[in-house]
Amino acid sequence: MAQLLSKRKRPPREEKALKAENKLEDGVFDRNTLLALNKLMQAGHFSTLDFPIAKGKEANIYCATTEEGNNVAVKIYRIDTSNFIRMHEYLHGDPRFLHVKKNRFDVVLAWTKKEFSNLKEFYWNGVAVPQPIAFNRNIVVMEFLGKGGLPFPTLEQVGTARPQDDFNFLLDEIKKIYQLGFVHSDISQYNIVVTDGGLKILDCAQAVMLAHPRSEEFLNRDVSNLVKFFQKYKVKCDLDESLAYIKDGKPVKKGLEALV
Ligand SMILES: Nc1ncnc2c1ncn2[C@@H]1O[C@H](COP(=O)(O)OP(=O)(O)OP(=O)(O)O)[C@@H](O)[C@H]1O
Ligand SMILES: [Mg+2]
Incomplete structure (x- = not known):
């Protein structure tokens, strides 16, 4: 019985060929x-x-x-x-x-x-x-x-020449996201790009809706990453005040409209 099972598990010859065909190039290019x-x-x-x-x-x-x-x-x-x-x-x-x-x-x-x-x-x-x-x-x-063809650098790579303005801008973006009913959940200097048209936030896959059981914790983490980064530039920023600012005001939406 054991032998029979192990035989049955072995992939047939054509499946092996398929596996070779599906071989990954660069870790992503399967068939x-x-x-x-x-x-x-x-x-x-x-x-x-x-x-x-x-x-x-x-x-x-x-x-x-x-x-x-x-x-x-x-x-x-x-x-x-x-x-x-x-x-x-x-x-x-x-x-x-x-x-x-x-x-x-x-x-x-x-x-x-x-x-x-x-x-x-x-x-x-x-x-x-x-x-x-x-x-x-x-x-x-x-x-x-x-x-x-060259991507703009991240905030981590080039830092900021206008720390207070950049901090205020990013806090406003986090607030907009929050009032739409979401928390980005991966905000850091590594996911912010310094473009010639201002800062842009990347990596939105991780963003959760406010209904997520840990959305508050993720918001705290996002804002404290930002506060820590900008405090190095002597920006006067406080975690609790920043969180209060983000939560102040009426939510624009509950986030339920965000269907693909
Ligand atoms: N739209 C874009 N235009 C130009 N460059 C981009 C764009 N999206 C991502 N990149 C480049 O790719 C890098 C990684 O992108 P992103 O953070 O979205 O991917 P990731 O897989 O989540 O990466 P990580 O795990 O490092 O956070 C960015 O730092 C940026 O340099
Ligand atoms: Mg990223």
């Missing part, structure tokens, strides 16, 4: 991701995928070019090496993702959809995030924050 890229290209969102810009914890980011010669950013989530258990924790209490099964594939796909959906909600309500363009499977296409 289905290539098909999804192709669909996005067929839909006209870009015509060439040019070069990698960055490799984050969960995704690889590429610069791509449209037929008109404009750059867009293509963020491809890695299915095989993403920390889907951690990701799943940020889906709690989110009416958009109530029935996501706790397996690697479903969680990464929900995460991709969540980043796109959050970007849409934030961007179209005037928050300083890259403009979302499209998504498919584990890929998000968005506005490229850079010039001549």
